[in-house]
Amino acid sequence: MNIKHIRNATLVVEYANKKFLIDPMLAEKGTYPPFPNSPRQDQKNPLVSLPTSVDNIINGIDAVILTHLHLDHFDEAAKEVIPKNIKMFVQNEEDAKEVKNAGFQNIEVLTEDTVFEGIQLVKTKGEHGRGEILKLAGLVCGVVFKHSSEKTLYVAGDTVWYDAVQEEIDKHNPEIIVVNGGDNQFFEGGSLVMGKEDIYEVYKAAPNAQIVVVHMEAVNHWGLSREDLHSFIQDKDISSRVKVPEDGEEYPF
Numbered sequence: 001m002n003i004k005h006i007r008n009a010t011l012v013v014e015y016a017n018k019k020f021l022i023d024p025m026l027a028e029k030g031t032y033p034p035f036p037n038s039p040r041q042d043q044k045n046p047l048v049s050l051p052t053s054v055d056n057i058i059n060g061i062d063a064v065i066l067t068h069l070h071l072d073h074f075d076e077a078a079k080e081v082i083p084k085n086i087k088m089f090v091q092n093e094e095d096a097k098e099v100k101n102a103g104f105q106n107i108e109v110l111t112e113d114t115v116f117e118g119i120q121l122v123k124t125k126g127e128h129g130r131g132e133i134l135k136l137a138g139l140v141c142g143v144v145f146k147h148s149s150e151k152t153l154y155v156a157g158d159t160v161w162y163d164a165v166q167e168e169i170d171k172h173n174p175e176i177i178v179v180n181g182g183d184n185q186f187f188e189g190g191s192l193v194m195g196k197e198d199i200y201e202v203y204k205a206a207p208n209a210q211i212v213v214v215h216m217e218a219v220n221h222w223g224l225s226r227e228d229l230h231s232f233i234q235d236k237d238i239s240s241r242v243k244v245p246e247d248g249e250e251y252p253f
Helices: 054-058 076-081 093-101 133-137 163-172 196-205 226-236
Strands: 002-007 010-015 018-022 063-065 087-090 106-109 114-116 119-124 142-146 153-155 176-180 210-214 250-252
Touching: 002 210, 010 153, 054 076, 087 093, 087 114, 093 106, 119 163, 142 163, 153 163, 163 196, 176 196, 196 210, 196 226
Parallel strands: 018 063, 063 087, 087 106, 153 176, 176 210
Antiparallel strands: 002 010, 002 250, 010 018, 114 119, 119 142, 142 153
């Protein structure tokens, strides 16, 4: 398997000889207004440029996985450039309807036993924050990849650490875990995705896994920088199993 981090939550995952594009936010730097009621109101989204061309990102893609439809996971640029006949996996019928309205024709709702080209895709639970903010943040999912020729991969999506993440780790025993770890927040409501303590909980829960932390410093409401996370990882002495890729960086597993 090869995991290439593009920007924010956008990944290109090569797995069992198939190529997946996950949560594509493909607009040029500064295309969209800042998310309201949050830091950096003077900076437009995305905050950083793509590390490579859109053509390079979508070249050879076999399927797209959308963990949810927030702008920083599926934007207008992605809707324009992704071929309309490509396989699109979504979390529920509501999202399927929206993606269909965007012109896509080959949409499937993920379940716990979805199979694509011999690869098992397991929809996993997630909570996009804690408490009242969940009503605003809406439903999200993650996905586990399984194949006899590959290590098990768990892409957790936009979730904080909570008991269901522990349950997914216990159930699937993933050897590779990708977490969204920018600790993004509005001025009220707390963390929307994992912060450094959440990432540490994942580390403790999955002692045999390599952890890749993405969704950092790309949209205006980020709360945890790569620099601060690197310091935390060093302090906890967990750097051997926690990777923090730069945009465009990739890892073979």
